[in-house]
Amino acid sequence: MRRWNVFDRVGPQVNNPNQTMGMFLAEAYQKIAQLQVILNNDPMQMEFVEQQVKELFDLGAGLCLTGMIANSMNSKEHDKRCEETRLEYAIPLRAGHERQVEVHLGAGHISYAATLYCQPKSPAASREDHTPGLDIDLSQYGFSENVSPWLVSKVCRTVALAPSLDQAYVELQRDGIQLTRTTIDRIVSRAGSESLTVRERMLEQFERGDMKQGCEFTGRRVSVQIDGGRTRTRGVLEWIDPVENFGKTQSQVTGELSAGRSKETRRSSRFQADWREPKLLIIYAHDDNGRRDEAVRVLIDGSFGDADYMERLISMHLHRLGANKAKTITFNSDGATWIWGRIDSILAKAKVESAVVVNQVLDVCHAVENLAAR
Known part of the structure; x- marks a missing residue:
């Protein structure tokens, strides 16, 4: 019992x-x-x-x-x-x-x-x-790891909206939620991992042909905005033998700048990390004047994966949201070739009907930059 x-x-x-x-x-x-x-x-x-x-x-x-x-x-x-x-x-x-x-x-x-x-x-x-x-x-x-669904949602939303984990901790304390910083970090990391697992299962279901087409975008004007960003990711620290290299820093042992948070004693030392490009997308419905339709939820997603992965991801989302029966679909992005060369393939995988009007719009900011440069 x-x-x-x-x-x-x-x-x-x-x-x-x-x-x-x-x-x-x-x-x-x-x-x-x-x-x-x-x-x-x-x-x-x-x-x-x-x-x-x-x-x-x-x-x-x-x-x-x-x-x-x-x-x-x-x-x-x-x-x-x-x-x-x-x-x-x-x-x-x-x-x-x-x-x-x-x-x-x-x-x-x-x-x-x-x-x-x-x-x-x-x-x-x-x-x-x-x-x-x-x-x-x-x-x-x-x-999830002995934490109730509502509390997981509350913690994740607070962390996402707060500028730092410390501030999220303070806000949760004010709401009477007594969790340690370590527990908050564990809850958020676990939820993120589970969300990515669910997304992978959805992709597998879509590519097997088992995912049903949705109806959320039926008769609506849909906008798909795609872009790449830049972010730093912490590198892998190289292990230093504590006996052979007693008293030495990572840079002194490897001859290179420290990866990750530096262990150097110099005050000028700082965080060293590589730049990576996350590929981002946002899909939403809008009215005839381009204003977002508040009745339809906005979908925001992204990945550190390659262009092929993003093509699969966009196709899956359009399929499950019912973009095949939309009134129009507008792709809005900068001039990156990895985006524009895949539009036809995305539409085919999402089974978008030929009756749907498809527009391809170059982002005005990037267009103006190129015009000014010329």
């Missing part, structure tokens, strides 16, 4: 939301009475009281979710889904053994669950294709 504990690893065991909400209400009545006294004595403490009330009900949400999941896990339907998942997994899995894990839920609430973890039957097969084992219970609810 799966067990869920709240507050700590040996805290009260819960089985249903009625039980956890009873715990919350007992806590809430006492806390609200204390906050009411503070507000009555000093109305200027409103911000503090407001924050405390928010955190209180975040606790209630976490307790409620814990009770709901605990109740759901102890059902025959859950056992059936777990067994189906285990049998259909990418590699054969063992029956599983129970382990207690720390589970992060919405708003940063932490509970402790004893769930089943299924190891690969063949460790060699797991290492060969980098497929890990699976927490068979939590996977049914979309957890």
